[in-house]
Amino acid sequence: MTQHHETAENNGNADHEGTKEGLSRRQFLGLAGLGALTLGLGGGGGFALGRHAGDGIDSDVMKKTYEFRGEHQQGIITPAQQQMHTAAFDLTTTNRDTLIELLQDWTLAAERLTHGELVKDYTTTLTKAPADTGESMGLGPAGLTITFGVGKTLFIDDEGRDRFGLGDKLPVALRDGIPPMAAEKLDPKRGGGDLIIQACSEDPMVNLHALHNLTRIAFGRATMRWTQLGYGRTSSTSKSQETPRNLFGFKDGTSNIKAEDSQSELDKHLWIQAGDDQGSWAAGGSYMCVRKIKMMMEVWDELVLAEQEQIIGRDKIHGAPLSGGEEFTNPDFAKEGQQGNPTVGSSGLAIAPDSHVAMMNPNNNSGRRMLRRGYNYLEGVDYLGRLDAGLFFIAYVRNPAEGFIPVLAKMKSDQLTEYLQHLASGVYLMFPGVKETDTYVGQKLFE
Numbered sequence: 001m002t003q004h005h006e007t008a009e010n011n012g013n014a015d016h017e018g019t020k021e022g023l024s025r026r027q028f029l030g031l032a033g034l035g036a037l038t039l040g041l042g043g044g045g046g047f048a049l050g051r052h053a054g055d056g057i058d059s060d061v062m063k064k065t066y067e068f069r070g071e072h073q074q075g076i077i078t079p080a081q082q083q084m085h086t087a088a089f090d091l092t093t094t095n096r097d098t099l100i101e102l103l104q105d106w107t108l109a110a111e112r113l114t115h116g117e118l119v120k121d122y123t124t125t126l127t128k129a130p131a132d133t134g135e136s137m138g139l140g141p142a143g144l145t146i147t148f149g150v151g152k153t154l155f156i157d158d159e160g161r162d163r164f165g166l167g168d169k170l171p172v173a174l175r176d177g178i179p180p181m182a183a184e185k186l187d188p189k190r191g192g193g194d195l196i197i198q199a200c201s202e203d204p205m206v207n208l209h210a211l212h213n214l215t216r217i218a219f220g221r222a223t224m225r226w227t228q229l230g231y232g233r234t235s236s237t238s239k240s241q242e243t244p245r246n247l248f249g250f251k252d253g254t255s256n257i258k259a260e261d262s263q264s265e266l267d268k269h270l271w272i273q274a275g276d277d278q279g280s281w282a283a284g285g286s287y288m289c290v291r292k293i294k295m296m297m298e299v300w301d302e303l304v305l306a307e308q309e310q311i312i313g314r315d316k317i318h319g320a321p322l323s324g325g326e327e328f329t330n331p332d333f334a335k336e337g338q339q340g341n342p343t344v345g346s347s348g349l350a351i352a353p354d355s356h357v358a359m360m361n362p363n364n365n366s367g368r369r370m371l372r373r374g375y376n377y378l379e380g381v382d383y384l385g386r387l388d389a390g391l392f393f394i395a396y397v398r399n400p401a402e403g404f405i406p407v408l409a410k411m412k413s414d415q416l417t418e419y420l421q422h423l424a425s426g427v428y429l430m431f432p433g434v435k436e437t438d439t440y441v442g443q444k445l446f447e
């Protein structure tokens with residue numbers, strides 16, 4: 001890391017703030033003498049983290065950027081990236097202006113990060129802590145999206161007291177939350193939070209760098225309440241994407257809201273509309289419904305294939321519905337099963353009515369649709385030596401009471417539930433997009 005010091009001295013201005021600052025991540029990489037700067041981050045958890053700044057950015061995936069500003073925030077309908085890092089924060093300030101300043105600072109930083117810049121221009125001043133922590137130098141923007149939202153406790157505290165003069169704007173969906181469900185053992189410390197940030201990209205270090213710096217920026221104003229790493233997307237949010245697999249080995253995300261769906265379909269199921277109950281400040285936003293679900297992998301692994309397929313309602317290799325066809329063929333829930341086929345249960349139907357797909361499919365749920373955007377997680381072993389792993393389930397909907405909660409409640413009778421335990425739960429309103437003229441995310445809430 002001594003190379004860092006050489007740069008400062010070569011520039012001849014090591015101790016003068018302002019004059020030799022202003023190096024973006026890209027400019028920083030372009031400087032001579034940095035080829036040997038090794039970030040020394042290799043070897044963690046199977047991810048390819050070890051990189052050299054001088055290597056430059058070597059793949060299209062790592063160069064990818066998504067527009068930060070627009071009608072909607074990025075990270076929702078954006079093609080789901082491979083890696084996720086989400087964190088919720090509790091405010092330590094009680095001052096409304098300080099809260100607004102935090103959102104302003106986060107917005108400035110996030111816009112730079114998603115463009116592949118450092119969070120602030122790099123400071124080559126030896127007598128000051130660098131403005132950016134630096135662990136993503138050498139990596140590209142990697143398709144980073146940063147999505148901001150709010151939880152119930154931003155509006156009112158546990159005793160129902162207004163915290164920042166926003167109490168009368170509390171959306172009903174946040175007030176009501178997600179009611180108790182079957183097969184859950186929720187840890188309240190792993191849910192809730194005043195604010196939430198979802199960072200997704202193609203590289204775990206790019207995500208970590210973003211959240212690390214956003215947390216640092218929040219110092220003295222907000223502290224991290226919970227955080228979750230996710231690897232391997234478990235959904236497709238664009239028809240251009242291959243369907244990935246979940247930790248039970250099944251294709252997941254075949255039937256999902258996708259970016260190519262019509263505007264009227266997206267407006268109906270995904271985006272909050274101006275006339276909805278929370279008021280126009282939230283129009284263009286979406287509710288993020290979160291469930292951390294442990295998957296009993298060792299038990300599942302020993303089920304015979306026919307049973308696994310019957311539980312899901314699709315075949316394991318191709319993801320086709322058990323009623324026939326290919327992956328994207330619509331399931332036929334009325335089709336009789338073939339006699340003697342071991343995937344056919346007591347109902348005699350090709351797709352068991354209590355299979356996961358039959359339980360969740362919009363045709364059996366008054367047309368309700370959601371945009372699923374979850375990730376696998378793995379957090380070591382549990383007290384019995386089993387994998388502590390599962391799905392960090394995320395669904396985006398226009399209105400949880402309509403599009404999510406009634407469907408989730410049906411999992412009570414879903415065969416899949418026997419192999420799951422829900423560990424955490426949360427619902428957040430993700431702000432509308434940051435418009436060209438806006439100075440910060442969520443601005444309309446405060447106007």
Ligand code: HEM
Pocket residue numbers: 246248250251252253254255256291293294295312314356357358360361362370390391393395404407408409411420
């Ligand atoms: C660890 C837990 C879960 C696993 C392993 C799982 C797995 C799957 C699989 C393999 C599919 C079929 C492929 C597809 O169409 O994407 C699917 C579909 C689906 N899942 Fe899940 N899922 C889980 C939890 C949930 C939860 C909590 C919900 C929301 C209440 C949900 C909602 C859906 C929906 C809406 C579909 C599409 C059904 C259709 O349109 O046919 N899943 N899931």
